[in-house]
Amino acid sequence: xxxxxxxxxxxxxxxxxxxxxxxxxxxxxxxxxxxxxxxxxxxxxxxxxxxxxxxxxxxxxxxxxxxxxxxxxxxxxxxxxxxxxxxxxxxxxxxxxxxxxxxxxxxxxxxxxxxxxxxxxxxxxxxxxxxxxxxxxxxxxxxxxxxxxxxxxxxxxxxxxxxxxxxxxxxxxxxxxxxxxxxxxxxxxxxxxxxxxxxxxxxxxxxxxxxxxxxxxxxxxxxxxxxxxxxxxxxxxxxxxxxxxxxxxxxxxxxxxxxxxxxxxxxxxxxxxxxxxxxxxxxxxxxxxxxxxxxxxxxxxxxxxxxxxxxxxxxxxxxxxxxxxxxxxxxxxxxxxxxxxxxxxxxxxxxxxxxxxxxxxxxxxxxxxxxxxxxxxxxxxxxxxxxxxxxxxxxxxxxxxxxxxxxxxxxxxxxxxxxxxxxxxxxxxxxxxxxxxxxxxxxxxxxxxxxxxxxxxxxxxxxxxxxxxxxxxxxxxxxxxxxxxxxxxxxxxxxxxxxxxxxxxxxxxxxxxxxxxxxxxxxxxxxxxxxxxxxxxxxxxxxxxxxxxxxxxxxxxxxxxxxxxxxxxxxxxxxxxxxxxxxxxxxxxxxxxxxxxxxxxxxxxxxxxxx
Numbered sequence: 001x002x003x004x005x006x007x008x009x010x011x012x013x014x015x016x017x018x019x020x021x022x023x024x025x026x027x028x029x030x031x032x033x034x035x036x037x038x039x040x041x042x043x044x045x046x047x048x049x050x051x052x053x054x055x056x057x058x059x060x061x062x063x064x065x066x067x068x069x070x071x072x073x074x075x076x077x078x079x080x081x082x083x084x085x086x087x088x089x090x091x092x093x094x095x096x097x098x099x100x101x102x103x104x105x106x107x108x109x110x111x112x113x114x115x116x117x118x119x120x121x122x123x124x125x126x127x128x129x130x131x132x133x134x135x136x137x138x139x140x141x142x143x144x145x146x147x148x149x150x151x152x153x154x155x156x157x158x159x160x161x162x163x164x165x166x167x168x169x170x171x172x173x174x175x176x177x178x179x180x181x182x183x184x185x186x187x188x189x190x191x192x193x194x195x196x197x198x199x200x201x202x203x204x205x206x207x208x209x210x211x212x213x214x215x216x217x218x219x220x221x222x223x224x225x226x227x228x229x230x231x232x233x234x235x236x237x238x239x240x241x242x243x244x245x246x247x248x249x250x251x252x253x254x255x256x257x258x259x260x261x262x263x264x265x266x267x268x269x270x271x272x273x274x275x276x277x278x279x280x281x282x283x284x285x286x287x288x289x290x291x292x293x294x295x296x297x298x299x300x301x302x303x304x305x306x307x308x309x310x311x312x313x314x315x316x317x318x319x320x321x322x323x324x325x326x327x328x329x330x331x332x333x334x335x336x337x338x339x340x341x342x343x344x345x346x347x348x349x350x351x352x353x354x355x356x357x358x359x360x361x362x363x364x365x366x367x368x369x370x371x372x373x374x375x376x377x378x379x380x381x382x383x384x385x386x387x388x389x390x391x392x393x394x395x396x397x398x399x400x401x402x403x404x405x406x407x408x409x410x411x412x413x414x415x416x417x418x419x420x421x422x423x424x425x426x427x428x429x430x431x432x433x434x435x436x437x438x439x440x441x442x443x444x445x446x447x448x449x450x451x452x453x454x455x456x457x458x459x460x461x462x463x464x465x466x467x468x469x470x471x472x473x474x475x476x477x478x479x480x481x482x483x484x485x486x487x488x489x490x491x492x493x494x495x496x497x498x499x500x501x502x503x504x505x506x507x508x509x510x511x512x513x514x515x516x517x518x519x520x521x522x523x524x525x526x527x528x529x530x531x532x533x534x535x536x537x538x539x540x541x542x543x544x545x546x547x548x549x550x551x552x553x554x555x556x557x558x559x560x561x562x563x564x565x566x567x568x569x570x571x572x573x574x575x576x577x578x579x580x581x582x583x584x585x586x587x588x589x590x591x592x593x594x595x596x597x598x599x600x601x602x603x604x605x606x607x608x609x610x611x
Contacts, residue, residue: 087113110353117144120148134163135164148190155198172198212257214411258300272382276393300334427597471605490520540567553586
């Protein structure tokens with residue numbers, strides 16, 4: 001960070017520029033467009049302006065600190081911005097094949113391993129200790145069931161080999177929350193047991209707060225922070241005692257968060273987490289240095305992972321890891337780009353492993369600690385995110401804390417409201433998923449069984465892209481069964497030279513859904529009815545200029561139904577408001593327009609395709 005006490009200008013030949021001068025220049029360049037149109041609001045309720053100046057810098061003393069200084073906004077790192085590149089490895093049964101795979105990954109550039117274990121009781125900890133030097137290699141574990149048994153086997157195995165537990169590096173993430181869906185109760189006894197077993201392992205974090213669960217289901221980053229803090233406080237209140245002093249508890253705590261695609265917001269998020277955690281540590285009366293013990297592990301966002309045009313996930317994962325690393329996290333992991341539809345394979349795992357390696361070896365992101373320091377925009381975002389997350393955290397605490405808030409449905413309702421809005425924005429094209437709802441790869445070939453994938457319990461239906469993916473996969477099934485792609489025809493009527501905005505949206509929607517799309521222009525209803533009479537199409541979208549809408553809609557719908565009683569789905573590319581019932585009676589099935597909720601339309605068209 002630049003020395004804030006220095007008054008020497010970096011480029012003295014350039015004079016200072018005021019905010020008013022910037023505003024005037026922007027207004028001039030916009031040539032009549034209202035500068036207010038450049039403002040946008042995030043899902044967190046943060047108003048983002050087109051430019052920021054020194055006036056937007058936070059005045060709070062916390063933001064004037066250097067790296068390594070409380071409250072650790074700029075991380076605890078003072079030498080290099082180092083991080084661990086962990087490769088996730090699925091372990092089944094005794095896990096010996098997973099250990100062998102981990103050895104190979106370590107030889108190919110991974111800094112450490114993150115085993116994903118279904119049943120901790122079955123896992124062969126002795127084989128792990130035999131094959132991997134746990135005193136030199138950071139190894140972490142996510143254990144779905146029998147986490148305490150797994151940890152007991154691991155520690156007793158180390159004891160038999162006369163390996164000191166204080167040399168362990170890594171973390172344990174388990175399911176201390178009894179119901180992963182409802183989050184009704186936290187298992188304090190289980191967590192206490194894990195902590196007691198690892199009291200002598202200062203570099204092994206036995207209590208991981210899984211905030212990633214919420215962001216992977218669509219929560220905003222403010223919600224992710226606030227809920228994570230609320231769970232951490234809940235554990236602190238339930239576990240701090242003479243057996244586990246609060247300071248020792250904080251030294252054993254880790255947050256697992258995701259890195260999403262909102263690049264600058266994500267950088268600010270990780271800074272805001274440390275700032276707010278320091279505030280909580282102070283409130284519990286622990287020494288300030290205890291706040292610096294917090295470890296943050298970041299993984300790529302499952303919410304943004306797509307099945308369609310899957311190589312775009314590599315771009316998403318790269319920017320996600322950049323934001324996490326620039327935000328100062330301690331370790332990262334990248335999910336393979338094809339994990340939504342394919343079993344683990346060496347090719348995609350290698351690409352995932354290499355993303356953080358390239359960011360270190362070629363982008364040198366480890367050389368700069370908090371490179372965001374001094375950016376007016378990022379400092380402003382850090383302040384805004386921290387303020388809103390703290391306010392939400394206080395709302396949760398006002399309800400008695402995480403458990404009462406969850407029991408009352410407050411947490412679930414928060415996330416549901418957010419995800420509903422996000423799904424609507426994706427359906428309308430306001431939020432873009434490249435390759436899914438915008439710019440689809442029309443030549444994409446699926447080398448998997450779409451029907452089997454849709455029905456698989458492993459096909460994550462909580463992701464942002466899910467609705468579009470099901471629609472496209474249904475289209476692919478239709479193609480495989482009928483040996484041809486379903487056809488969507490946009491009938492554009494009237495004398496307007498350009499397609500109206502709703503017709504353009506409809507055409508793009510069906511293209512993204514895997515249909516063959518075509519646009520035909522007619523001057524009148526008679527010509528349109530004659531022109532489409534013998535065409536083999538599954539969907540017809542009628543579009544007309546706004547002023548001529550009433551001249552065409554009713555007559556075209558009646559004419560279509562008189563020609564074909566059980567013909568193609570008939571859709572109006574417009575929002576007729578109070579006329580919907582009347583137009584349905586005349587023959588229209590759906591209304592497709594920019595800003596509409598396409599979920600019902602997708603469902604009905606799937607039924608017509610026989611999917």
